[in-house]
Amino acid sequence: MSDPAAQPRRERATIEDVARSxxxxxxxxxxxxxxxxxxxxSTRARVEAAALExxxxxxxxxxxxxxxxxxxxxxxxxxxxxxxxxxxxxxxxAVCAEAGYDTIVVGVGPGSRDRDVFSAADAxxxxxxxxxxxxxxxxxxELAALAEQSLALVSVGHELPQIPSVGIDDIEVGRIAAxxxxxxxxxxxxxxxxxxxxxxxxxxxxxxxxxxxxxxxGLVPDPTLYTPGNFTVQDGADxxxxxxxxxxxxxxxxxxxxxxxxxVILGAEQAGVTIPDDVSxxxxxxxxxxxxxxxxxxxxxxxxxxxxxxxxxxxxxxHGDEPVDLDPAPIRLVERRTTAPPRRA
Amino acid sequence: MSDPAAQPRRERATIEDVARSxxxxxxxxxxxxxxxxxxxxSTRARVEAAALExxxxxxxxxxxxxxxxxxxxxxxxxxxxxxxxxxxxxxxxAVCAEAGYDTIVVGVGPGSRDRDVFSAADAxxxxxxxxxxxxxxxxxxELAALAEQSLALVSVGHELPQIPSVGIDDIEVGRIAAxxxxxxxxxxxxxxxxxxxxxxxxxxxxxxxxxxxxxxxGLVPDPTLYTPGNFTVQDGADxxxxxxxxxxxxxxxxxxxxxxxxxVILGAEQAGVTIPDDVSxxxxxxxxxxxxxxxxxxxxxxxxxxxxxxxxxxxxxxHGDEPVDLDPAPIRLVERRTTAPPRRA
DNA sequence: AGCGGCCCTGTAACCGCTTACATGGTGCCG
DNA sequence: CGGCACCATGTAAGCGGTTACAGGGCCGCT
Numbered sequence: 162m163s164d165p166a167a168q169p170r171r172e173r174a175t176i177e178d179v180a181r182s183x184x185x186x187x188x189x190x191x192x193x194x195x196x197x198x199x200x201x202x203s204t205r206a207r208v209e210a211a212a213l214e215x216x217x218x219x220x221x222x223x224x225x226x227x228x229x230x231x232x233x234x235x236x237x238x239x240x241x242x243x244x245x246x247x248x249x250x251x252x253x254x255a256v257c258a259e260a261g262y263d264t265i266v267v268g269v270g271p272g273s274r275d276r277d278v279f280s281a282a283d284a285x286x287x288x289x290x291x292x293x294x295x296x297x298x299x300x301x302x303e304l305a306a307l308a309e310q311s312l313a314l315v316s317v318g319h320e321l322p323q324i325p326s327v328g329i330d331d332i333e334v335g336r337i338a339a340x341x342x343x344x345x346x347x348x349x350x351x352x353x354x355x356x357x358x359x360x361x362x363x364x365x366x367x368x369x370x371x372x373x374x375x376x377x378x379g380l381v382p383d384p385t386l387y388t389p390g391n392f393t394v395q396d397g398a399d400x401x402x403x404x405x406x407x408x409x410x411x412x413x414x415x416x417x418x419x420x421x422x423x424x425v426i427l428g429a430e431q432a433g434v435t436i437p438d439d440v441s442x443x444x445x446x447x448x449x450x451x452x453x454x455x456x457x458x459x460x461x462x463x464x465x466x467x468x469x470x471x472x473x474x475x476x477x478x479x480h481g482d483e484p485v486d487l488d489p490a491p492i493r494l495v496e497r498r499t500t501a502p503p504r505r506a
Numbered sequence: 507m508s509d510p511a512a513q514p515r516r517e518r519a520t521i522e523d524v525a526r527s528x529x530x531x532x533x534x535x536x537x538x539x540x541x542x543x544x545x546x547x548s549t550r551a552r553v554e555a556a557a558l559e560x561x562x563x564x565x566x567x568x569x570x571x572x573x574x575x576x577x578x579x580x581x582x583x584x585x586x587x588x589x590x591x592x593x594x595x596x597x598x599x600a601v602c603a604e605a606g607y608d609t610i611v612v613g614v615g616p617g618s619r620d621r622d623v624f625s626a627a628d629a630x631x632x633x634x635x636x637x638x639x640x641x642x643x644x645x646x647x648e649l650a651a652l653a654e655q656s657l658a659l660v661s662v663g664h665e666l667p668q669i670p671s672v673g674i675d676d677i678e679v680g681r682i683a684a685x686x687x688x689x690x691x692x693x694x695x696x697x698x699x700x701x702x703x704x705x706x707x708x709x710x711x712x713x714x715x716x717x718x719x720x721x722x723x724g725l726v727p728d729p730t731l732y733t734p735g736n737f738t739v740q741d742g743a744d745x746x747x748x749x750x751x752x753x754x755x756x757x758x759x760x761x762x763x764x765x766x767x768x769x770v771i772l773g774a775e776q777a778g779v780t781i782p783d784d785v786s787x788x789x790x791x792x793x794x795x796x797x798x799x800x801x802x803x804x805x806x807x808x809x810x811x812x813x814x815x816x817x818x819x820x821x822x823x824x825h826g827d828e829p830v831d832l833d834p835a836p837i838r839l840v841e842r843r844t845t846a847p848p849r850r851a
Numbered sequence: 852a853g854c855g856g857c858c859c860t861g862t863a864a865c866c867g868c869t870t871a872c873a874t875g876g877t878g879c880c881g
Numbered sequence: 882c883g884g885c886a887c888c889a890t891g892t893a894a895g896c897g898g899t900t901a902c903a904g905g906g907c908c909g910c911t
Contacts, residue, residue, distance in 0.1 A: 173632070173655075175897060186861045191899060199859060218631050222576065223897035225567035226866050233610070241599055242809065247592035254586055254613050263633060265578070265608050268599050286563050287518070288608060310518075394798055423798045430800075450795055453739055453768045455775075464587065520867060531891045536869060546889060568867035571896050854910085862903080867896105874891075880884090 174215035183211035194219070233263035234291040234313075234474055236467075237281055239270040244420065244448055245463055249295045249317050252467025260475045265289060269297060282307055291474035293317060295467075298361075313474040317466050319362045327469045329461050330489040331363050335370025335415075337459050337494050338443045342413045343378045346502045347441060349386065350375070351404040351411035353397060353421050357389040367417050367445065386411050390421050397424020402432050405440065412503035413441035419448035422456055426499070437501035447495055455498030466490055519560035528556035539564070578608035579636040579658075579819055581812075582626055584615040589765065589793055590808055594640045594662050597812025605820045610634060614642060627652060636819035638662060640812075643706075658819040662811050664707045672814040674806050675834040676708050680715025680760075682804050682839050683788050687758045688723045691847045692786060694731065695720070696749040696756035698742060698766045702734040712762050712790065731756050735766050742769020747777050750785065757848035758786035764793035767801055771844070782846035792840055800843030811835055 179194075180187045185204060193200045193208035200208075211217075225231045236253050238246045254264045265288065269281045278299050285292060291313035301322045307314060308323075316326040342350050352371060355364025372382045388403055390396035397416055401424070404411055416422035422444030429436050436442050444451065447460035472485045524539075525532045530549060538545045538553035545553075556562075570576045581598050583591045599609040610633065614626045623644050630637060636658035646667045652659060653668075661671035687695050697716060700709025717727045733748055735741035742761055746769070749756055761767035767789030774781050781787050789796065792805035817830045 176899095177897080187898080188862080188900075189860060192860090195899095201859060204859080218628075220571070220632050220897055222567050222570035222632065223866090224899075226565070226571050226868085227897080227899040229866080231567065241596035242589075242592045244587075247587045247595075250592075250595075250611065251586035251613065254611055258612065258629065263610050263629075264612070265610050266595065266599050267603065267609070268596065283563075284603065284608075287565050287567065394794070423795060427798045427800075449739070450768060453772045454799065455772075521869095522867080532868080533870075533892080534890060537890090540869090544887095544889060549889080565867055568896090569869075571898085572867080572869040574896075852911105855908105856910105857908085858906085860903105860905085862901105864901085865899085869894105869896085871894085872892085875889090877886100877888080879886085881882100 173220075174217040176217070176219065178215055179208065179211045179217050182215060183208045230290050230478075231263075231288060232261060233257075233265055233289045234293060234471070235265045235267055235285050235289040236293045236295060237267050237269055237278065237285075237297055238295050239268070239297055241266060241268050244446070245318070246295055248463035249293075249467035249470070252464035252469075253293055253471040254467075255464075256468045256471035256475065260471075260480050262290075262471075262475060262480075278303060286310075290478050291315070293467075293470045293474065294321060295470075296363075313477040315470045315473050317470045325473055325487070327466050327473065327487075328490065329466075329492050331366035332370035332373070333489075334445055334459050334461075334492055335367035335372075336374040337370075337492065338367075338415050338445065339371040339374035340378075341457070341494055341496070341500065342415065342441060342443060343374065343380065345413070345441065345500060347411075347413040348380060348503075349383065349409065349411045349413075351386040351388070351400075351407075351414040351440075352382075353390045353400045353404075353414060353416040353425070354387050355389065355417060356391050364417050371415060390417070392418045392420055394420055394424040394427065397421035397426075398428030398431070399424070401425040401428040401434070401440075405429075405432060405434050411440060413443070413500070416442065416444045419444035419446040419451050419456060419458055422458070422499075423448075423450065423454065426454055426456070436499050438504055441501055441503070442499040451495070452497065457497045457500040458495055459492055460495045461492050462490060518565075519562040521562070521564065523560055524553065524556045524562050527560060528553045575635050575823070576608075576633060577606060578602075578610055578634045579638060579816065580610045580612055580630050580634040581638045581640060582612050582614055582623065582630075582642055583640050584613070584642055586611060586613050589791070590663070591640055593808035594638075594812035594815070597809035597814075598638055598816040599812075600809075601813045601816040601820065605816075605825050607635075607816075607820060607825075623648060631655075635823050636660070638812075638815045638819065639666060640815075641708075658822040660815045660818050662815045670818055670832070672811050672818065672832075673835065674811075674837050676711035677715035677718070678834075679790055679804050679806075679837055680712035680717075681719040682715075682837065683712075683760050683790065684716040684719035685723075686788060686802070686839055686841070686845065687760065687786060688719065688725065690758070690786065690845060692756075692758040693725060693848075694728065694754065694756045694758075696731040696733070696745075696752075696759040696785075697727075698735045698745045698749075698759060698761040698770070699732050700734065700762060701736050709762050716760060735762070737763045737765055739765055739769040739772065742766035742771075743773030743776075744769070746770040746773040746779070746785075750774075750777060750779050756785060758788070758845070761787065761789045764789035764791040764796050764801060764803055767803070767844075768793075768795065768799065771799055771801070781844050783849055786846055786848070787844040796840070797842065802842045802845040803840050804837055805840045806837050807835060 176187045176190050180190045190208050193205040257264045267281050294316045296318035314324040320326045355361045375382045388400045444458040447458045451458050521532050521535050525535045535553050538550040602609045612626050639661045641663035659669040665671045700706045720727045733745045789803040792803045796803050
């Protein structure tokens with residue numbers, strides 16, 4: 162037999178279908194479904210029922226076009242697969258999803274075929290309501306241009322001019338690490354720093370805190386025990402070899418990030434120096450593997466950074482529920498097995 | 507003086523502005539800028555110049571509405587900050603950005619307040635042209651429903667019914683690991699497996715390959731040396747303690763993932779067993795930290811998985827440039843310091 | 852009863868782009 | 882030289898929502 166009533170594969174319902182089915186106009190549907198005022202309760206109920214029945218959901222593209230808001234936020238990141246970044250992204254995604262925002266990731270910098278922030282911003286054009294920069298440097302001009310497009314902007318990891326930022330007190334980080342080492346009795350402390358050409362602020366601040374704590378203890382930091390690094394494992398491995406070859410080597414090393422500290426562990430093993438017997442080691446981050454290798458470190462909750470950043474922009478965009486804590490995020494010393502009193506006096 | 511000619515903050519140019527400025531219709535602008543045929547070269551040049559001059563870029567929302575294609579892809583992930591996932595995401599993002607697609611990340615599962623794939627799919631509604639599932643289980647029905655919306659679908663990490671997948675040959679992985687251990691002379695080999703309730707296919711296949719290699723060598727796998735795990739560091743730590751407490755403990759351990767292998771290293775240290783003297787250890791992944799701890803492992807290039815998946819969907823959506831390799835991605839043994847011949851006969 | 856005001860609802864104009872279709876111009880062929 | 886193709890371009894109708902504005906009903910007040 163023929164099949165005149167063949168269901169031609171259910172098309173997506175439009176707002177018009179809902180209106181028809183509920184016996185109201187599309188305007189009323191739109192208002193009812195978005196919980197706008199001035200809709201009779203009975204009407205709203207009827208509309209909601211119809212929408213449910215038809216499995217209706219507003220087409221985001223249409224809403225975006227009509228309202229000019231995209232309900233999505235971009236996370237601009239250097240290394241998408243870096244430990245820090247990926248945790249931030251996870252934090253962002255969680256709260257964005259909760260608030261009904263899409264999370265768009267965009268990579269910049271050397272990891273991403275050298276796409277720069279500028280062209281990234283270009284790609285972001287009209288796509289998002291907010292941008293969360295994680296650990297990326299953006300010039301004032303770029304920020305201004307972006308702000309002009311009425312985008313909510315936040316920085317994670319370090320401060321950026323004129324926009325709110327979430328992160329930790331990196332000076333305090335340096336201070337905590339140094340103090341721990343000093344209290345153990347160390348006097349000569351090596352520092353695995355950030356890159357020494359570029360003026361990155363995070364390493365700079367940690368170094369600053371480190372030196373402040375040294376001076377507070379009546380010690381003088383020895384810059385010949387500083388070695389630059391790029392936050393990679395390899396840097397740490399190289400650094401420990403260099404440091405331990407010093408005429409008067411350090412009895413402890415402060416690596417500005419756990420990843421470099423891991424490198425130290427690796428390099429130390431190869432160089433025949435034992436930790437913490439020959440040299441103590443402390444990092445920063447409390448990376449997932451810090452417990453695995455017993456690394457003493459300064460803990461920070463990175464996913465929480467991302468979550469805060471997201472709450473910040475979502476709130477700024479008028480969908481905030483919870484108030485956002487703007488203080489520096491908490492940090493704390495986690496003592497494990499890579500730090501001990503110096504063996505040599 | 508008054509300022510009648512005040513620039514009222516440059517609004518975004520629309521296609522109409524470009525049309526006016528180039529002296530053509532909006533249709534022509536649209537065609538010219540998208541490199542469609544049937545546009546005179548001279549016209550195209552003029553339009554392009556005008557667009558450049560006005561810093562025009564099409565509003566994505568409007569395009570999406572008009573074309574029904576969003577030029578973005580969703581990456582559905584369990585643990586956004588997991589090593590595997592974040593590398594896949596990075597790979598995806600790189601090629602998507604290149605092809606002009608946005609990458610939207612969406613977390614599912616326990617990490618994301620238990621959002622399930624279903625509600626995630628709901629969130630994805632009409633938002634993307636394609637979905638890349640990484641290491642997430644999706645039922646045939648869900649896939650069918652998604653396919654119905656004419657979405658390009660790909661799975662990364664393991665096979666999913668009816669859709670293409672990219673990943674490695676996990677049976678071969680198990681085989682390679684086992685063979686390496688066997689060639690070193692090991693006969694009793696422990697296995698840190700996947701969770702034993704859920705029928706995850708990846709661990710199952712690796713186990714399968716492992717057992718096949720054992721049998722090929724005339725050995726019989728001993729299930730009392732199998733212990734379940736959840737791919738976490740802690741699982742590995744627990745496992746090694748359990749395994750080494752066995753009446754007749756293994757001389758080697760095969761951890762189905764490096765993260766668990768790291769746990770083994772951690773647990774071994776605490777339990778007073780040395781690697782590889784007391785027990786050899788091999789993992790899978792070649793995690794960034796495998797070199798740090800000298801872990802012997804089976805290497806895979808995870809970012810490449812993501813890249814392939816992205817190329818696959820982008821190609822399927824008609825923007826593919828490069829052909830996509832559908833064979834299993836390459837893997838190889840990386841020998842480091844955690845494997846050695848057994849000390850005990 | 853008349854009137855103002857407040858709610859609730861509907862009409863229709865947009866948002867900015869894509870594309871089917873119509874139109875006019877050109878070149879080529881018979 | 883007429884006619885036909887074909888190419889370049891324009892016109893206008895969507896795409897599926899949002900929202901300014903208008904209108905109608907009802908209540909309370911004078």
